[in-house]
Amino acid sequence: MKKTVATTGAVLIVLALASITLGKRAEKAARPAPDGNIASVREPVGERQGAEQAQQAQKLQQRIEQMRADHQSLIDQLNALRATAAKEKAVQTVKQIDTLISKRQAAFQEALRPLEQEQQQLQRLVRSRAARPDQTGPRARRAAEFELSSFDGRKVKLSDYKGQIVVLEWLNPQCPYSRYHYETAQTMVKLADKYRDKGVVWLAVNSTFKTTPEANRDFDAKHKLPYPILDDRAGELARRYGARTTPHVFIIDKEGRLAYDGAIDDAPAGQPSAGKINYVDKALSELTLNRKVSVPNTPPYGTPIKYGRP
Numbered sequence: 346m347k348k349t350v351a352t353t354g355a356v357l358i359v360l361a362l363a364s365i366t367l368g369k370r371a372e373k374a375a376r377p378a379p380d381g382n383i384a385s386v387r388e389p390v391g392e393r394q395g396a397e398q399a400q401q402a403q404k405l406q407q408r409i410e411q412m413r414a415d416h417q418s419l420i421d422q423l424n425a426l427r428a429t430a431a432k433e434k435a436v437q438t439v440k441q442i443d444t445l446i447s448k449r450q451a452a453f454q455e456a457l458r459p460l461e462q463e464q465q466q467l468q469r470l471v472r473s474r475a476a477r478p479d480q481t482g483p484r485a486r487r488a489a490e491f492e493l494s495s496f497d498g499r500k501v502k503l504s505d506y507k508g509q510i511v512v513l514e515w516l517n518p519q520c521p522y523s524r525y526h527y528e529t530a531q532t533m534v535k536l537a538d539k540y541r542d543k544g545v546v547w548l549a550v551n552s553t554f555k556t557t558p559e560a561n562r563d564f565d566a567k568h569k570l571p572y573p574i575l576d577d578r579a580g581e582l583a584r585r586y587g588a589r590t591t592p593h594v595f596i597i598d599k600e601g602r603l604a605y606d607g608a609i610d611d612a613p614a615g616q617p618s619a620g621k622i623n624y625v626d627k628a629l630s631e632l633t634l635n636r637k638v639s640v641p642n643t644p645p646y647g648t649p650i651k652y653g654r655p
Contacts, residue, residue, distance in 0.1 A: 493576060495573035496551075496562055497574075513595040515594070540633065544633070550582060554653030587606075605624065606641070
């Protein structure tokens, strides 16, 4: 029994050291990076800064998720050790573990709080930026012509849809943001169905260089897509349009100009937010009524597109 308790105590010391390391990592993560300092992003002053704020919010979300995963892993290990100590009736060790768990939970919440506050402020800034129309937005740009094959073997040319409104949605079946909009919210399919009879053509584009035709065909079949997925593994179309993330949406008006360029909605973390605005729905509604798009560009959010070599 003494040997078992001694072994348990040794493992406890190791986990305690890991707990201290995690605490230091959380403290480091809680400090805003030089480009993420709240004071430096209070007043968005243009599309570039708006895009930077969206990227900061996305990176911050990833840091928070990693912190939570590391913390939960440690707590799980401590609870497993506690169960072993309780089974061995090592009362003193159980008390030590309970104390350590309590301290780690409190330290984690203290480190997490400023990160969540920073995330909320960045999200407010992104939404505020997106709500203000940019008069120098993408309407002056003509949409670049293209011809691509879909993963189901069709040839698709932009010129085939002359006089129609065309939506280009950058997609990656492995991207959690894309999956959210297909598996949970079904955002894209619902919008495509909503505007199909109003002269709107929806095209998905996958520029992920490591993607396979099979993965895209499986995704197509699983979600019963009413539109094709275009094969842009070379990344040429993505570079031409400046697509940065999945999802990143471009809307081409009937005159062949870029009427909208940006995010699908105002949820930078990829989750529904209070007062959620679907920018693509709003733009399509305006275009189909022959009105000018009131919000022509917003910072896109999502997983960065993994371009292949040019």
